Amino acid sequence: MKILLVAEYREGKLLGTSAELIEFTVRMDAQAVMFLVGNKQNLPQFDGRLYLADAAQAGEFNPAVHKQLLLEVIAREQPQLIAFPHSSYGWDLAPRVALALDATQFSEVVDVQEGHLIVPVCNAKLQRRMKAETEKTVVTLQAGAFTPTQSISATPEVIDLPVTGAGDIDFQGYEAAAAGGVDLSKAKVIVSAGRGIGKAENLEMVANLAKALKGEYAASRPVVDADWTDHSRQVGTTGQTVAPKLYIACGISGAIQHLAGMKKSDFVIAINTDKDAPIGEVADVLAVCDLKQLIPLLTEKINAQQA
Amino acid sequence: MNILVCIKQIPDMESRFKIDAAGTWYDQADLAWRMNEYDEFAVEQAVQLKEQLGDADLTVLSIGPDRTKEMIKKALAMGADRGVQVADDHSHLHDPHTIASLIATFARQHQFDLIFAGMQSQDRGSAQVGVLVAEMLGIPSLTTLVEFSYTDGTISAKRELEGGARALVSCTAPALVTCQLGLNTPRYPTLPNIMKAKKKELLTIPVGDLNPADPQQKTISMAFPEKRGSGLILEGDASELAERLMRILKEKTTVLV
Structure with a gap:
């Protein structure tokens, strides 16, 4: 062939x-x-x-x-x-x-x-x-x-x-990805929020968990599209590719485009209510739970430990 | 201006899927159905264009069984003028080329100035149908758009590329565009608009009337992917899980010092 x-x-x-x-x-x-x-x-x-x-x-x-x-x-x-x-x-x-x-x-x-x-x-x-x-x-x-x-x-x-002929589309050039913001590739811990966080206000608990672990918070595409956070925090094919020591995926189902951006992480914990979510394919641990209950408890324990 | 939006009904992606008796597709029973997410952006962009132009006629088309009408009604409530259901109980078995051939036949009969489609469907995800329709009609197509504007017959748009960069492109109508997630913010139909939508035209065309192209591919079998991850699944109440996760963080990672 x-x-x-x-x-x-x-x-x-x-x-x-x-x-x-x-x-x-x-x-x-x-x-x-x-x-x-x-x-x-x-x-x-x-x-x-x-x-x-x-x-x-x-x-x-x-x-x-x-x-x-x-x-x-x-x-x-x-x-x-x-x-x-x-x-x-x-x-x-x-x-x-x-x-x-x-x-x-x-x-x-x-x-x-x-x-x-x-x-x-x-x-x-x-x-x-x-x-x-x-x-x-x-x-x-x-x-x-x-x-x-x-x-x-x-x-x-x-x-x-040899090139002949013209096309039917006019291509005027490129616009670079929004500059500035966060360089996630340097973070040792990333706590990432997906659609499953439900609403913009819940991003705060994700950010708090990241802070407790001295890491950065990030997001999957739907969270960025909904304007709950800015594009510089997006992990995936159209965002950043990351490989931290620990990646915690909160309410992320695990679209292929997201997995491509984080699957090289050393250790992955997923928190999701759907036991069959594709994120389970790359997760070392999948906690089947309501993230709104689990994340504050986990953050509290980590803060107590670090104090 | 004559506008067409192509939409597809798909199952909720959080569903627990089963494989059908033939072993070549997912079982259609007991699923919650909704509009393909990419197509919601297509409908919204078309409605915004209609609002911009004032003088425009907006048709939405979908291919599928009777339940498809519910989703078409949502598009009508979002602001489309007319719905067309191409009635086909076997639409899920058609390859992208056959689906495109049906849309192209319909589009040839109605001379649309602009066609909107999602860049892919959430179930098949081929990302082929929009481009194929445009090629069959011999019109330009712009794909994966995250920005769209239209002035005096010219479409100016931004295509999303890997890494978040964008390509600036334009072409002249008639043309087809495919919509990426995040192109706009799809509106929720309001109750008065849902009521108004009930009075809008919803045509049904038998699939045989649109000269479906012969299949070009065959599904040998469908299966669940082999679980590669040997991940640990933790179930229980939140405080118990928090305890166990703490132990795992201490034993398996170096992030707690």
């Missing part, structure tokens, strides 16, 4: 996802070619053919043009499978390519089992084993699902792709 890997590039830099794409081809026991809209100064570590279009001409974000370039490479290489990272770049571009190829798409693939692709359902509470009924297949791969077992050091054979 031959797989075309679609690498990612943003703000003049190659993104780290290409190593995970390569690991996927290892798991599929397939040969790989790669595609990148990027530049020659910043090539992925890859032992194979790399089709490279210049981002200065094609635009870093220009899905209609990237799609056309990909279709040219697919016509030349005839891969059976085209793999993207499941990212803001990948999930935007993949369906465009899939439709043009009459290919089916499996999104957010988390595993390969006996040659079949596994995708999550309902926030990873369930999963499905899938089979394509089209000649070609497009996949997007969940970040972190195909962690490389060894680092690759190789220079690809670069094939330049």
Whole structure:
């Protein structure tokens, strides 16, 4: 089997996802070619053919043009499978390519089992084993699902792709994530609040527990979206990635995007009323309890101990 | 201006799921159903646009069985003018391409200037349907939006990227946009608006009338993921749990000094 890997590039830099794409081809026991809209100064570590279009001409974000370039490479290489990272770049571009190829798409693939692709359902509470009924297949791969077992050091054979045509979207540039605020990556203890805290006022008890443990408080996405705290405290794919000695998840169900931001923590305690919440997958301890009762009691005990 | 919002009914994600008899999907019985969270942002943004423009007509469309109507009524109470249920008891079995083909057929018949959709559903999470509809219609699509504005036929928006950065993008209508969480604050329908919504038009179209595309993929089986975590589960009353957590903090971590 031959797989075309679609690498990612943003703000003049190659993104780290290409190593995970390569690991996927290892798991599929397939040969790989790669595609990148990027530049020659910043090539992925890859032992194979790399089709490279210049981002200065094609635009870093220009899905209609990237799609056309990909279709040219697919016509030349005839891969059976085209793999993207499941990212803001990948999930935007993949369906465009899939439709043009009459290919089916499996999104957010988390595993390969006996040659079949596994995708999550309902926030990873369930999963499905899938089979394509089209000649070609497009996949997007969940970040972190195909962690490389060894680092690759190789220079690809670069094939330049000329860029023609314009897109239907005008891309004006980037706005950086809100600067300032808290650098959670330095905290040894993080106590994090999720939707399960119920209301903004309850964030205070989470902050108090963090203070008792000389740590920082943080939040999952819904808490930030509701404006209960600011974005600099958000943990997850679209926030900060953290790895403290202790992470206490309060009322966090454990969406994949949140887990990706905290699963490298040394020790995880989850407090949740739902015993089956996906946070249990990464928690060393899951306390099944109403956090409004448990957190003040725990804070009190810690304060007494530290006094 | 003619606006379409695509919405989906999904089970509450906190539900205790069971696998159905065929072994390929979750059992639909005994679940609490609600509007896909991403779609609430789509409805809200469309209603805000209608309020901005004054002269706009807003249709919401959903594909699903009879219970779907309850959710469509919520969108009507939020401010949509008309609801369309594509009646289909097997909608949960369709792949994203088939679902997109139905919406595209409907959209071709009504010439919408702007189509709103959630960036993904909470159950399938494919993030494909919106983009596929736009590609089928040959119109531009902007995905994963956390900011949206519309002036004189131009959509200016911000796409959310990894790490919280944003990409500034724009395109001209007709177009499709997919909405990310946090795009706005979806309103709660008020009682007078719930009453008004009862009088709004709610059409039902049989799914067969919209030329569903053939399936492109098959689910071999559905299963619960293997529990990788060997985590300890603590149950009991709060004071007992606080005691046990203290012991665990002392024994297993170095955070208490």
